[in-house]
Amino acid sequence: MKDPIQKxxxxxxxxxxxxxxxxxxxxxxxKMIATDEYFTALEVSQIKDDETRAxxxxxxxxxxxxVCYGAQPRLLGPKLNPNDLDEEGRKKAEATLLEAVDEAEYLGAKGIAFLSGKWGEKNQEQAYEQLLKTTRTICSYAATKGMMVELEVFDYDMDKASLIGPAPYAAKFAADMRMTHNNFGLLVDLSHFPTTYETSKFVIQTLRPYITHLHIGNAVVKEGCEAYGDQHPRFGYPNSANDVExxxxxxxxxKEEGFFNKDNPYVMSLEVKPWGDEDGDIVLAxxxxxxxxxxxxxxD
Structure with missing residues (x-):
């Protein structure tokens, strides 16, 4: 493309x-990211200290x-599950996501992103209904503030083992959510495609009506190799699945599916982290x- 990606x-x-x-x-x-003109968006998460948050x-x-807000660490850290079959456990997850909406609004974000809880063959339908219940509550609250709620699609049997899940199941969930809430969307991540055994074309075409946010990154999906699973190593990492091609x-x-939108561009964020003692700034470069x-x- 001759035009810059930021267009x-x-x-x-x-x-x-x-x-x-x-x-x-x-x-x-x-500060470092904000002074780098390459970036036009930044995703942040929970900031527990009031002074630091201000x-x-x-x-x-x-x-x-x-500004975008990722609520995933709020769930992953304390191991909260928005599709918990135990109602008290589900309500704890729901409560932190409601708090996330408030914090996101304070920081200037127009929505939050989160992930589903664990997948399992037993009681899958009940877990699905629990996730709908949680997500609808969060969407209803976010709607009062004019904010979006986005569910990130993860693997179902490799690392995070999330309920949502491969692209067709994510499409089903998104369709159910859109029946009641138009401020719901899906976040898809290139680094997760190898972990769900899917291709870019399959994921993007399957989820086309529901995608509102994009991530890019890498993954190692060869068992027994270092950084195996949903670890987001740098591009070029040994035995990894994604690179330039x-x-x-x-x-x-x-481009083919109509996501190049110069008037209202999608957020596309890098989800890549340093592994071991690697330098984060070098990995960003x-x-x-x-x-x-x-x-x-x-x-073109």
Whole structure:
């Protein structure tokens, strides 16, 4: 493509993945990303300290970045399950997601993203109904604030083992949600396609009416190899599934399916993290190089 990628997408990164909190200060990370003009969006998550949250809000407000909010860590950390068959457990997950809507609004985001809980063959239908119940409650609350709710599609049997799940099942859930709430959408991630044994073309075409947000990244799906599963290693990582060619294919499918929207661009965020003692800033630069090369290879 001759046009820059920023013409058609709001290119972002996921703060807590680019700069894991065990190694990087949150405010320093936000400042570094906010001063990089390559990015026009930034995804943040829960900030527990009031003073830090207020400083982050100020920085984000100055940045002209589109702010997005990922509630996934709120669920994954304490192992909360929005499709928990135990009603008390489901309500705990629902409560933190309602809090996430409020925090997202404070930080300037127009919605939240989250993920479903564990998948299992037993009681799958009941779990599905529990997830609908939770998601409808969150969507109804978010709608009062003019905000979106997005469910990220994960693997069902490799790592996260989430209820939602392969693309056809995600399409069914999204269709059920859209029957009652028009502020619901799906977030799809290139790094998850190998973990659900699907291709870009299959996922994008299957979920076309419901996709509202995009992630790109890498995965190792060869059993026994380092970084196996949903670990989001850098592009070029040994034994990994995605690189320039897979990203070029992803971009090409998005172009063919009408996702290149210069007037109202989709957010497309990098979900790539340093592995071990790797440097997060070098990994960010690595990712931008791969994006630029793959983008240049897409036919106009």
């Amino acid at each position: 058609y997408f709001q290119v972002g990164t996921i703060q807590w993945m680019s700069h894991p909190p065990v190694s990087y200060d949150l405010l320093d990370s936000i 400083k982050a809000k100020k920085m984000l407000g100055e940045s002209h970045l589109k 897979q990203l070029r294919d992803f971009f090409t499918v998005l 690595n990712t931008k190089r791969v994006i630029n090369r793959a983008w240049a290879l897409v036919e």
